[in-house]
Every structure is written in C-alpha cells, then in structure tokens.
Amino acid sequence: MHAEDDWTTTPLTADLVRGALELERTERGLLPHWLPAAARAQCDDGQLRMAESQPSGVRLAFRTAATAVELDTLPTKRAYAGVPSRPDGVYDLVVDGSLADQGGVRGGNILTVDMTAGTAETASGHGGTLRFTGLPDRMKDVEIWLPHNETTELLALRTDAPVEPLPDRGRRVWLHHGSSISQGSDAASPTTTWPALAAASGGVELVNLGLGGGALLDPGTARAMRDTPADLISVKIGINVVNSDLMRLRAFTPAVHGFLDTLREGHPDTPLLVVSSLLCPIHEDTPGPSLPDLEALGEGRLRFLAMGDPAERAAGKLTLRSIREELSRVVRSRAADDPNLYYLDGLELYGEADAAELPLPDELHPDAATHRRIGARFAGLVFAEGGPFAAAGA
Missing domain, CATH: 2.60.120.260 (Galactose-binding domain-like)
Structure with a gap:
C-alpha cells in the first residue's frame, strides 16, 4: 500500500x-x-x-x-x-x-x-x-x-x-425499463442482473430503469425515457400492473399507447422493443394484488400469494395471460406506422420448462442462475443476427 x-x-x-x-x-x-x-x-x-x-x-x-x-x-x-x-x-x-x-x-x-x-x-x-x-x-x-x-x-x-x-468508446446506448426482475431482484451482483449480462453480450452501454414495483406505465417515467439519449429502447410491461392491482383492461390499453407515444416523441425511429412478462405461475390466470404469505413470514421466509379472484377477469381484471395478449395486439396495431417497433413474448425468456427446472423462490422473483439464463436468452433473441437490436451488418 x-x-x-x-x-x-x-x-x-x-x-x-x-x-x-x-x-x-x-x-x-x-x-x-x-x-x-x-x-x-x-x-x-x-x-x-x-x-x-x-x-x-x-x-x-x-x-x-x-x-x-x-x-x-x-x-x-x-x-x-x-x-x-x-x-x-x-x-x-x-x-x-x-x-x-x-x-x-x-x-x-x-x-x-x-x-x-x-x-x-x-x-x-x-x-x-x-x-x-x-x-x-x-x-x-x-x-x-x-x-x-x-x-x-x-x-x-x-x-x-x-x-x-473513461473515454466514449462509441458503443450503442441501450435504455431499458422494467420491474424488480429488470432491476436485478435476487441476482448475485450488479454485473449479473439479466440486463447487465445481455448488455455485455450485445456490446452496448446499459441504462437500466428497472424499478422494483414501479413498472406501472407512469407518465413521468415515459417522459424521462423520452428525454434520455438512446440508440435502443426496451420496455418490459406486465407483472407490476398485475401484482399491484393497479388498473383494468379499459385503462391499461390506452396507458400502453400513451407510454409508447411519449417515447416516440423523443425517439421517433429508434428500435423499440416491447417485452411482456416472464412466466409467473401465481398470476398467469389469477389477478392481483400480490400479498406476502403471512404463514411463511411467521417461519422467517418471504413468499407471495396472488389474492385476486379469477372470476373477475370477465370484468377486465388483468392477469399476465391477458396482458401478453393485449401487448401483442397493441404492437401489431401500431406496426404498420412504426416499422421499428417490435414485440417479444416474455415466455421465450422464461417459460414453463424453465419454471419446472428453476422455480421462482418467492413465487415472484428469479434467482441468480435464472438471471443468467434470461440474460443469455435475451441476448440471443434480441442482439444476435436477425434480432431487433442486432448491430448493423450482423
């Protein structure tokens, strides 16, 4: 020393x-x-x-x-x-x-x-x-x-x-927004959250607006992203809207459109990827809210339960399955006028087979090994040749 x-x-x-x-x-x-x-x-x-x-x-x-x-x-x-x-x-x-x-x-x-x-x-x-x-x-x-x-x-x-x-290396800037899973939840360290792993694989600079519990289509978040320089943008939408029981389908669809409209005000031609939720078995067909399991807390464990009533889906209560369907429809409806808008089904990042092998420890958040899998999957689907974020000439 x-x-x-x-x-x-x-x-x-x-x-x-x-x-x-x-x-x-x-x-x-x-x-x-x-x-x-x-x-x-x-x-x-x-x-x-x-x-x-x-x-x-x-x-x-x-x-x-x-x-x-x-x-x-x-x-x-x-x-x-x-x-x-x-x-x-x-x-x-x-x-x-x-x-x-x-x-x-x-x-x-x-x-x-x-x-x-x-x-x-x-x-x-x-x-x-x-x-x-x-x-x-x-x-x-x-x-x-x-x-x-x-x-x-x-x-x-x-x-x-x-x-x-550190001098600017001329790498593309990837601006991402999502929930606690994007923030890192139970990843082992900051460079092993799934967005950090995907960014390293894609050779891009990461700006990660992963907001645990806060991916709720807030206008302020959209404006912040609108005003942030970026070469690539992704938004991961779904789980927080469901587990907070924040809105029904009537409010959700225009909120998604409004969020995307705001992003396009500042980034009219930037590749923009909408990503739906990973598999979360407790909320696939059961609406929110998510609440802590009091019995598990009494045993010193953190575990969540889906407390909504599946019967209320008919009245517009949201589940992950209904959100995936609606996000896919919204992106398709906008694609004719927005050729740089893309959709990725979150089940391609973590689906039923993954859940059987690597279940969510608290029913909501993936563990460190699963972050590595999601990061590798995202890089392969999005940054690799033929993906929406592939580098020019790739």
Whole structure:
C-alpha cells in the first residue's frame, strides 16, 4: 500500500458516473437517481422512491494506472421485519471489461419494511469504505458497479494514481425499463442482473430503469425515457400492473399507447422493443394484488400469494395471460406506422420448462442462475443476427 501522501482524491463528478439519469448533489456527495426530480415530485410513493435510488447498472468509470482504489459510500440497506437479514450489497470491480474483484460496504442506513403492517422506517447509520488493491500496474479501464439493491450515496474516491473519465468508446446506448426482475431482484451482483449480462453480450452501454414495483406505465417515467439519449429502447410491461392491482383492461390499453407515444416523441425511429412478462405461475390466470404469505413470514421466509379472484377477469381484471395478449395486439396495431417497433413474448425468456427446472423462490422473483439464463436468452433473441437490436451488418 502506498503512503497516504501518495493518494489522490478525485472529485466525484458526472463525467465519472454512467448509467444514472440524474445525480443529486447532497451535503456529503452524490446520490444517483434513475428518475429526474420532476418525475419524482409527481409520485410520492415510497416503493418508487426506494427503487429509483437503488442504482442497478450505475457505475463509476475511469482510466487510471492506480493499483489501489478506495470509495467511500453511505448505503441504505433494505430489511424485512421477521425475515433473516439480507446480505450486504455487492460492488463489482471490472478491469478492461472483465470482472476482477468484488466487495461490500458494511453499516449504513437501514430501511426496515414491515410487510404485515405496511410500514417502513429508516434508521440512520454511518458510511463505510470499499477497498480494492492489487490492480494491474498499467493504464487500464476501471468500472465500479454499484449494488443493484441498495441506495448508494457516493462520498469520496481515492486512488494511488490519478484518474481520468473513461473515454466514449462509441458503443450503442441501450435504455431499458422494467420491474424488480429488470432491476436485478435476487441476482448475485450488479454485473449479473439479466440486463447487465445481455448488455455485455450485445456490446452496448446499459441504462437500466428497472424499478422494483414501479413498472406501472407512469407518465413521468415515459417522459424521462423520452428525454434520455438512446440508440435502443426496451420496455418490459406486465407483472407490476398485475401484482399491484393497479388498473383494468379499459385503462391499461390506452396507458400502453400513451407510454409508447411519449417515447416516440423523443425517439421517433429508434428500435423499440416491447417485452411482456416472464412466466409467473401465481398470476398467469389469477389477478392481483400480490400479498406476502403471512404463514411463511411467521417461519422467517418471504413468499407471495396472488389474492385476486379469477372470476373477475370477465370484468377486465388483468392477469399476465391477458396482458401478453393485449401487448401483442397493441404492437401489431401500431406496426404498420412504426416499422421499428417490435414485440417479444416474455415466455421465450422464461417459460414453463424453465419454471419446472428453476422455480421462482418467492413465487415472484428469479434467482441468480435464472438471471443468467434470461440474460443469455435475451441476448440471443434480441442482439444476435436477425434480432431487433442486432448491430448493423450482423
């Protein structure tokens, strides 16, 4: 380790951060957001506020000859009352495109969610330091991917050699929006969420608006995506609309059209892919809402149940099966006037055979192995030759 006097403290500025739509300057540092302040101000929902500040896909990116890096952060970790503590969030160190190390920051704030009472309380804590040593002693591209499942306030960056922003490599930018599965749910680390894996395979820069519980066709989200530069766009729609029991078919169809219309205001010709839900057996034919299984919570396990009445489907209550049918119809109806609009059935990413082999542990979210499968499937269907996001000449 170098002497303390040899270390360089680099101001945390926007040119060192990739994957965030907005950086909030706090009293101590920078807080990445997926939604701009105007969108956040229009929806004072605790779940959305939590999800949009959990920086899935957000990373520090710089070039340096440093062999040691320290990053001070203040994490806000999520806990569920009555359920065993979740592990600390994982930071992935990527050097010249390859995973080189992983680490974590202990302590921080704790957001405790009581799912039986429907409450959430935050206990304040102190920041900590992430340390990586033994990096190659040469100029290199370094990325530090922030945890996909805990809010992370960036406080200070120190290295034993100067850093400079990572230059633009001219890669296409993929802007994606989806639910907690897109955010990363139970993926092992931020570079192994299915969108991160697909982006690496496709050779693109990821901007991931995966909003756990928040993929609800909000106009503010659509406007944020409209105003974000992108070469490729995808929207994954379905599970949150069902498990929140947010709307019926009468409201759903024009909401989808409105969301797509808004995207097209800023990206009239960009390849735009609509993706329906993965298989989720509890909601295939049973409407929402999803609620925690109290018996399982009493045993210290997190598991969800579909609480809707299948008989209400006739009155327009939504299920995943009906949403897939409607999304396919909407895309077909628009395709004549929008040749760059595409549809992907989520069952091609995770279907019945996959569920038999790799069932959803809590009935809603895939595990780490399943994220890898979904990422590989998406890359093969979407980024490969003949896919809607295939590179020119592929």
